[in-house]
Amino acid sequence: MASTIRVRATNNGDTTEVQALIQHPMDSGFIKDAQGQIIPAHFIQQLTFEHNGKTVFLADWGPAVSKDPYVKFSFKGASKGDDLKISWIDNKGGSDTTTAKIG
Amino acid sequence: MKTTSRRMIRTMALAAMLFASGVLPALAASEADYKTALAAAETAQKEAASLRNRWTTTESALAAAKKAAGAGDFDAATASAKEAEALAKASVFQATSEKERWKNMEIR
Amino acid sequence: MRVRSILASAFAACAAAGLAMLAASAIAAPDTPDPVTDAKAFRKFFTDKFPKVKFEDFVNGPYSMDEGLHKQWEEKEQFPPYDFALESGKEMFATPFKNGKTYADCFPDKGIGIRQNYPYFDEKEGKVVTLELALNRCREANGEQPYSYVKDEMASLTAYMAYTSRGKPMDIKIPNDPRALEAYENGKRYFYTRRGQLNFSCATCHVQSPGERIRAEVLAPALGIMNAMPIYRSEWSGMGTISRRLVTCNSQTRAVPLEPQSDEYRDVEYFLSYVANGLPISGPGARP
Numbered sequence: 001m002a003s004t005i006r007v008r009a010t011n012n013g014d015t016t017e018v019q020a021l022i023q024h025p026m027d028s029g030f031i032k033d034a035q036g037q038i039i040p041a042h043f044i045q046q047l048t049f050e051h052n053g054k055t056v057f058l059a060d061w062g063p064a065v066s067k068d069p070y071v072k073f074s075f076k077g078a079s080k081g082d083d084l085k086i087s088w089i090d091n092k093g094g095s096d097t098t099t100a101k102i103g
Numbered sequence: 104m105k106t107t108s109r110r111m112i113r114t115m116a117l118a119a120m121l122f123a124s125g126v127l128p129a130l131a132a133s134e135a136d137y138k139t140a141l142a143a144a145e146t147a148q149k150e151a152a153s154l155r156n157r158w159t160t161t162e163s164a165l166a167a168a169k170k171a172a173g174a175g176d177f178d179a180a181t182a183s184a185k186e187a188e189a190l191a192k193a194s195v196f197q198a199t200s201e202k203e204r205w206k207n208m209e210i211r
Numbered sequence: 212m213r214v215r216s217i218l219a220s221a222f223a224a225c226a227a228a229g230l231a232m233l234a235a236s237a238i239a240a241p242d243t244p245d246p247v248t249d250a251k252a253f254r255k256f257f258t259d260k261f262p263k264v265k266f267e268d269f270v271n272g273p274y275s276m277d278e279g280l281h282k283q284w285e286e287k288e289q290f291p292p293y294d295f296a297l298e299s300g301k302e303m304f305a306t307p308f309k310n311g312k313t314y315a316d317c318f319p320d321k322g323i324g325i326r327q328n329y330p331y332f333d334e335k336e337g338k339v340v341t342l343e344l345a346l347n348r349c350r351e352a353n354g355e356q357p358y359s360y361v362k363d364e365m366a367s368l369t370a371y372m373a374y375t376s377r378g379k380p381m382d383i384k385i386p387n388d389p390r391a392l393e394a395y396e397n398g399k400r401y402f403y404t405r406r407g408q409l410n411f412s413c414a415t416c417h418v419q420s421p422g423e424r425i426r427a428e429v430l431a432p433a434l435g436i437m438n439a440m441p442i443y444r445s446e447w448s449g450m451g452t453i454s455r456r457l458v459t460c461n462s463q464t465r466a467v468p469l470e471p472q473s474d475e476y477r478d479v480e481y482f483l484s485y486v487a488n489g490l491p492i493s494g495p496g497a498r499p
C-alpha cells in the first residue's frame with residue numbers, strides 16, 4: 001500500500017530542515033455528511049520524527065488539525081545520509097511509518 | 104335631517120367596510136390567502152427559472168412558506184410566500200435589465 | 212386647431228430625433244464579436260491596473276496580488292497539497308476501462324500535454340467542449356459511468372492532465388464560425404452579467420476588485436483565472452474542478468447554480484480561457 005507520508009529532509013551543515021505532507025482525513029467528529037449524519041472522528045493523535053533512535057519532533061494532535069496535514073520544522077545534530085523515521089498513530093488505532101534519508 | 108343622517112350612515116357603513124377589508128387580512132391569514140400567495144410566488148419563480156436566474160433566497164422563502172403552512176401557521180406561510188414572490192420578481196427584473204446593463208461592466 | 216397640429220408635428224419631430232439618437236448610440240456598440248480586440252483590452256486592463264505584477268504571474272491568482280501570500284505559496288509549492296490528487300489522477304488516467312481501452316485512446320497525443328487546447332469549439336456539434344466534458348464522454352463511449360463534475364475523481368483526472376501541460380501557453384481557438392463567435396459572446400456576456408440576490412457578476416469580484424478582500428479572501432484577477440485549475444482549496448480541504456468553482460461562485464452570490472457543463476458554464480470557460488491565451492498553464496493549483 002502506498003505510504004501516506006511524503007517527506008523531504010535537507011541538511012545544511014548544522015541544521016536539517018524537514019517538510020512532511022501526510023495523507024489523512026483528519027475528521028474532527030463535528031461535521032455532518034450530506035445525509036445529516038455525523039462523520040465519526042478520525043484523526044492522527046501522535047506524530048513522531050526520530051533520528052538515531054532519538055525523538056526530534058513529537059506532535060500530539062486533535063480534531064483541530066485539518067485534512068492532509070503539512071508539517072515543517074528544523075533540528076540540529078544530523079548529517080547527510082542519516083535516516084529519519086516518521087510514524088503516526090490515529091484515534092482508530094490506524095498507523096503508518098516510513099524512513100527517509102536526509103539529503 | 105333624516106336624508107342627511109341616512110346618507111351619513113350609508114357613508115359611514117361604506118367607510119367601515121372599506122376600512123375593514125383593508126385591515127382584516129393583515130390580522131389573520133387564511134389557508135386560502137396562503138394558497139393565493141404561494142401560487143403567485145411560484146408563478147414568478149417559474150418565470151425566473153425560464154430566464155435561468157433563480158435566487159437561492161427565493162427557494163428558501165418558498166420552502167419556509169410550505170413548511171409553515173404544513174404546521175398550520177398561515178400567517179407566517181403567507182408572509183413567506185409574499186416575500187418569495189417579491190424576491191422572484193426582483194430576480195426576473197434583474198435578468199431582464201441585465202440583458203443590456205451587462206455592457207456597463209465590460210472591459211473595452 | 213392649426214396651432215395644435217403645428218405643435219403636434221413639432222413634438223413628433225423632436226421625438227423622432229430623440230429616438231434616432233438613441234438608436235444611433237445603440238448601434239455604436241459593436242455588432243459582431245471581436246475576440247482579438249477584447250483579449251487585448253482585457254490584458255491591458257489588468258497589466259495597467261497591476262504594473263508591478265509579472266505577466267506570467269497573473270495565473271497565480273491571489274498570490275500575484277499580495278506579497279505575503281506569494282511567499283506562502285512559494286513554500287507551499289515545495290510540498291503542494293494537491294500532490295495526493297495528482298498521484299491519484301495519474302493512476303486513474305493509466306488504468307484501462309473494463310473494455311481494455313484507456314483515456315489515451317480518446318485524446319490527441321494520448322492525452323498528454325493537451326490541456327491548454329481546452330475548451331475548444333466542436334464544429335460538428337456546434338458547441339463548446341471542455342476538458343471535463345471530453346473526459347466524461349470518453350468514459351461513456353467506453354461503457355463506463357460518467358464522473359460527477361464537482362467531485363474528487365474528475366478533479367484528480369484534470370489535475371493530472373493539467374500537470375502534463377504545465378508551462379505551456381493557453382491556446383484557445385475560435386474558428387471562423389458564427390456559432391463559435393456566438394458561444395464566445397455568450398460566455399463574455401455571462402461573465403459580466405449580474406446575478407443572485409447579491410447582484411454580483413463575475414466581474415464585480417474579478418475585474419473590479421482583484422487584490423481586495425471579500426471577507427477574509429483575497430480576490431484573484433480574472434486574467435488567467437482558468438490557468439491554475441483544478442485547484443486544491445484549503446477552504447474545501449480538497450481538490451475542486453472548474454465546474455465546482457462555477458457552481459459555488461453562483462451559490463455564493465445567492466444565485467441558484469445551473470447544471471455543471473450547462474451551455475453558460477461551457478461558454479464562460481471558453482471566454483475566460485481565450486482571453487488568457489499566451490499565459491502559462493500552472494495547474495493543478497493550490498489556493499487558500
